[in-house]
Amino acid sequence: MRNILCYLFVPVCLGFLSSLMLPEKAKSQSKPIENDSSRLDASFYTSVKPIVQNQINLATRIERALTGVDANQVRAVRGQVLINATNIERMLRREYPEYGSVCHSQNSLTGNPQSQIYCSVYAASREMLNLAPILDRILSRRGESAIVRRLPLVSGEHHSDPVLSLAPMQRPQLGQRAIPFITNEPNLRLSHSNVIGRRTKTAIANYTPPLKPAIAPPDDGMKILAIAQQHINQAKALFPNPERFHDPRETNRILDQFAFALDPQEEQTYAKILQQPNTGIFRVLPVTAYQRPQNVLQNRLQPSVGDRHPFPVIGQTRTNFTPTLPLKLVNPPINPEQTHLQIIPQGLDYSFMVDLGNIPIEKLDPQLQNIPTPIREAFLTYQPPQLFSQIQTERRRILSRKNPNPIFQPSLPANLERTYLARIIQYQLPREITENIFLTPQQRLHIDTILKNTQASDTILALRPVRQRRDGSYTVIWRVLHQMPDPVIQDLEAYLRY
Numbered sequence: 001m002r003n004i005l006c007y008l009f010v011p012v013c014l015g016f017l018s019s020l021m022l023p024e025k026a027k028s029q030s031k032p033i034e035n036d037s038s039r040l041d042a043s044f045y046t047s048v049k050p051i052v053q054n055q056i057n058l059a060t061r062i063e064r065a066l067t068g069v070d071a072n073q074v075r076a077v078r079g080q081v082l083i084n085a086t087n088i089e090r091m092l093r094r095e096y097p098e099y100g101s102v103c104h105s106q107n108s109l110t111g112n113p114q115s116q117i118y119c120s121v122y123a124a125s126r127e128m129l130n131l132a133p134i135l136d137r138i139l140s141r142r143g144e145s146a147i148v149r150r151l152p153l154v155s156g157e158h159h160s161d162p163v164l165s166l167a168p169m170q171r172p173q174l175g176q177r178a179i180p181f182i183t184n185e186p187n188l189r190l191s192h193s194n195v196i197g198r199r200t201k202t203a204i205a206n207y208t209p210p211l212k213p214a215i216a217p218p219d220d221g222m223k224i225l226a227i228a229q230q231h232i233n234q235a236k237a238l239f240p241n242p243e244r245f246h247d248p249r250e251t252n253r254i255l256d257q258f259a260f261a262l263d264p265q266e267e268q269t270y271a272k273i274l275q276q277p278n279t280g281i282f283r284v285l286p287v288t289a290y291q292r293p294q295n296v297l298q299n300r301l302q303p304s305v306g307d308r309h310p311f312p313v314i315g316q317t318r319t320n321f322t323p324t325l326p327l328k329l330v331n332p333p334i335n336p337e338q339t340h341l342q343i344i345p346q347g348l349d350y351s352f353m354v355d356l357g358n359i360p361i362e363k364l365d366p367q368l369q370n371i372p373t374p375i376r377e378a379f380l381t382y383q384p385p386q387l388f389s390q391i392q393t394e395r396r397r398i399l400s401r402k403n404p405n406p407i408f409q410p411s412l413p414a415n416l417e418r419t420y421l422a423r424i425i426q427y428q429l430p431r432e433i434t435e436n437i438f439l440t441p442q443q444r445l446h447i448d449t450i451l452k453n454t455q456a457s458d459t460i461l462a463l464r465p466v467r468q469r470r471d472g473s474y475t476v477i478w479r480v481l482h483q484m485p486d487p488v489i490q491d492l493e494a495y496l497r498y
Contacts, residue, residue: 045239048117051088052235053245055124058084059229060248062131066217066225069297071142076174078135085129088121113238120235127228134221145213146178146297178297182210185294195392196348196434196495212292212300259471260285260309266475270466273362278480280312284414284465285473287328287344314424314480315457321428323457325478332411334401339472341420341463342411347434348427350395352408353463354379356419361464364419366482368460375421378407379460384425384487388495391427414474420463425487428455438497451492458484 058080065073092099096118103119142148188203236242262283267274270281290306292298315323330342343351354375368376385391397403399410412420430453432439443450460482467475 044114048121049239049245051091051121052117052232052239054084055121055128055228055232056236056245057248058128059124059225059232062128062135062225063217065135066138066221067215067299067302069142069145069213069215069299071139071146071148071178072174072176074135074139074142075148078132078139081128081131081135085125088125092118092122117235117238120231120238124228124231124235127224127231130224131221134218134224138218138221142178146180148178180295180297183295185210187294196429212298214301215299216301256308260289260305262475266467270477273477273479276362276479278314279478280314281475281477282312282325283309283473284327284329284341284476285309286339287330287342290328312478314459314461314478315483318455320453321455321457323424323426323459325424325461327463327476329414329472329474330411335413339414340411341414341465341474341476343422343424345395345399346426348391348395348429349425350398350410351422351424352398352403352410353412353420353422354407354409355412356421356462358417359419361419361462361477361479364462364479364481368421368481371421375407378405379421379423380482382423384458386488386490388489388491391489414465414468416465416468418465421481422461422463423484424457424459424461426457426459427487427489428453429492430454432497433492433495436497444498447493447496450496454489454492456487456489458487460484 058077061073061080062077065077096115098115099118099122102115103122139148186204186207236245239245260283262281267281273279274281285305290304292304311324311326313322314325326344326346328342328344329339330344331338332340332342341353343353345351356371356375359370363370368379385394394403398408401410430450431437432443432450439447459480461478461480464477465474466477469475
């Protein structure tokens with residue numbers, strides 16, 4: 001009986017001892033990989049979601065560094081891509097030891113959701129790590145426009161300046177903007193009364209505004225970033241609720257719309273008025289929103305506020321010419337504390353306005369029958385000058401409020417429940433005149449073709465502010481009432497330079 005029990009007990013003991021002697025790696029490899037996504041614990045998604053979110057945020061910061069001019073952003077993401085790759089690889093060794101064999105095989109995208117998420121995260125981190133030499137190259141170029149301070153040494157090392165051994169080493173603040181080399185720009189008031197065709201004095205003699213850098217993102221870096229973004233999107237798609245990830249790009253777009261564009265419900269509120277022809281609604285911003293901030297690094301290739309939110313079109317688009325409504329909020333010198341509506345002129349353009357009172361914009365007709373006779377006659381009978389010098393003189397008179405007709409005002413106080421009547425005269429001049437270019441003998445043979453590029457428009461329209469926001473901007477409804485004949489410049493050929 002004793003021999004029989006030993007015969008039965010010995011194999012069991014040997015099997016138990018052999019299982020204890022197996023290495024941990026062999027145990028993990030012997031564990032089958034589940035193919036059913038429903039068997040995954042919800043805690044897995046909860047623990048991996050912050051990792052995917054960090055990669056989404058890092059990809060956005062890298063894109064901003066590649067397209068921006070700030071050296072501190074480039075230096076910050078240069079270290080973050082290394083830290084990100086190290087942390088993910090350490091996490092995979094701890095949580096998913098099979099990633100080395102699974103993620104490099106052809107079946108990495110056909111396994112269970114857990115392995116697919118891990119492999120997508122790993123692939124994205126490796127792609128971002130490939131951006132390190134590109135970021136080093138970009139950082140050296142960013143140093144041409146801003147101060148790039150040396151990073152302090154790690155703890156335990158000593159640093160002494162070769163000249164001033166006691167001088168402390170300043171720690172760069174990578175979360176702040178880099179300091180540009182060109183600073184102390186003069187705060188000059190913008191003047192819209194420029195003169196075309198001859199030289200004029202400037203506010204500061206021989207002063208040339210600093211030219212901001214034009215930086216195009218490197219093609220190789222953007223390609224690598226696009227591949228990394230694909231891996232991140234693959235990982236996001238495997239989550240039960242992929243829409244719950246925070247996308248910084250979408251957040252920036254929403255914030256930009258909130259700061260400069262209309263609210264979605266505003267067009268619905270005034271849908272009845274906007275159904276009429278030649279009407280529209282847009283948000284009028286302060287003139288400072290369109291100006292470049294001083295002593296701040298900017299990439300002039302990036303779209304500005306005017307590019308992202310263009311002015312409404314108030315006429316038929318022609319070749320290289322589109323009549324628009326460049327309405328802005330200004331604080332004129334006559335009353336700096338009061339906000340005025342003004343149609344900002346460009347080039348040879350000019351305009352004038354009048355306050356009609358609380359008249360509904362939909363009750364106005366093209367012949368202006370519902371407004372006082374002096375205003376109607378002044379707007380309908382006004383004829384723009386046809387000589388180039390007289391147009392500029394008329395423009396300066398209106399902008400300086402020295403026009404003989406007191407009805408013609410360049411700007412008026414912005415108030416709700418008021419309707420404004422405006423007449424906008426716009427010109428599209430040849431580049432040879434606006435840029436004062438000398439014509440070559442060959443170009444002189446094609447003067448008629450050059451002068452054909454001159455176009456103009458004359459529009460009478462009504463404006464009505466319907467909402468004021470806390471930031472001071474207004475929502476304005478506009479309606480084109482009458483399209484006057486196009487203005488003509490008779491002596492434009494005399495201003496071509498030979």
